[in-house]
Amino acid sequence: MSQDLSETSIAERRAAILERIALAAKSSGRSAGEITFVAVSKQQPDQNVAAALAAGHRVFGENRVQEAAARWDERFMGHRDQIELRLIGPLQTNKAVDACSLFDVIETLDRMKLAGALIKAAEKTGRMPRLFVQVNIGAEDQKSGVLPGDLSGFLKSLKSEYDITPEGLMCIPPLGEAASPHFWYLANLAENHGIQNLSMGMSSDYETAIKMGATHIRIGSAFLGVRG
Numbered sequence: 001m002s003q004d005l006s007e008t009s010i011a012e013r014r015a016a017i018l019e020r021i022a023l024a025a026k027s028s029g030r031s032a033g034e035i036t037f038v039a040v041s042k043q044q045p046d047q048n049v050a051a052a053l054a055a056g057h058r059v060f061g062e063n064r065v066q067e068a069a070a071r072w073d074e075r076f077m078g079h080r081d082q083i084e085l086r087l088i089g090p091l092q093t094n095k096a097v098d099a100c101s102l103f104d105v106i107e108t109l110d111r112m113k114l115a116g117a118l119i120k121a122a123e124k125t126g127r128m129p130r131l132f133v134q135v136n137i138g139a140e141d142q143k144s145g146v147l148p149g150d151l152s153g154f155l156k157s158l159k160s161e162y163d164i165t166p167e168g169l170m171c172i173p174p175l176g177e178a179a180s181p182h183f184w185y186l187a188n189l190a191e192n193h194g195i196q197n198l199s200m201g202m203s204s205d206y207e208t209a210i211k212m213g214a215t216h217i218r219i220g221s222a223f224l225g226v227r228g
């Protein structure tokens with residue numbers, strides 16, 4: 001069962017996470033202002049998301065286009081321009097138009113066919129989200145993302161075929177393994193390719209990710225409670 005948290009406890013959790021972000025940044029000689037706390041609102045009761053908004057939170061991540069469209073339709077409360085919505089789950093080409101209409105950032109670009117569909121969707125909707133490339137950092141069979149060894153070629157093709165320059169890389173390290181080597185590896189790939197932003201780190205390891213250079217941390221359960 002997902003948790004319904006009170007407005008106060010969500011505001012308190014947010015303040016505590018922001019403090020931990022600031023400490024982790026400071027201890028690695030970074031400024032907290034370089035780090036964006038993305039609240040992962042997937043599968044959360046609307047009440048928790050409303051409490052996060054009331055506490056002043058403005059950046060949210062969702063992993064399913066349909067679920068996000070249903071929720072955020074009414075949830076912007078007249079503040080669409082102040083809210084940043086990020087897609088952090090896999091995207092099918094047949095949902096590219098819906099994704100372009102809704103999201104400000106798509107973090108999960110991982111194949112040329114999807115890039116082509118997004119370009120077409122952008123022409124249709126008049127809106128092109130900013131893009132991150134998802135890297136399958138642990139080269140896992142079932143996981144989506146570009147293999148680390150294929151990243152150079154993928155970035156070159158994105159540029160030459162579609163004139164796309166992604167603004168970041170994103171990864172989800174393998175479950176049950178230490179995350180830091182994977183974070184380190186992603187940071188290295190980004191540096192080698194002149195890419196500024198790194199979306200890595202979740203509820204259990206965001207401080208580690210910050211030490212490794214994360215610019216975007218994606219926090220779900222530690223902020224909005226355990227999902228259903």
Ligand SMILES: *Cc1c(COP(=O)(O)O)cnc(C)c1O
Binds near residue numbers: 040063202
């Ligand atoms: C669900 C999800 C998260 C948040 O996970 P928590 O452990 O609840 O913080 C982060 N990133 C992605 C891609 C997710 O799907």
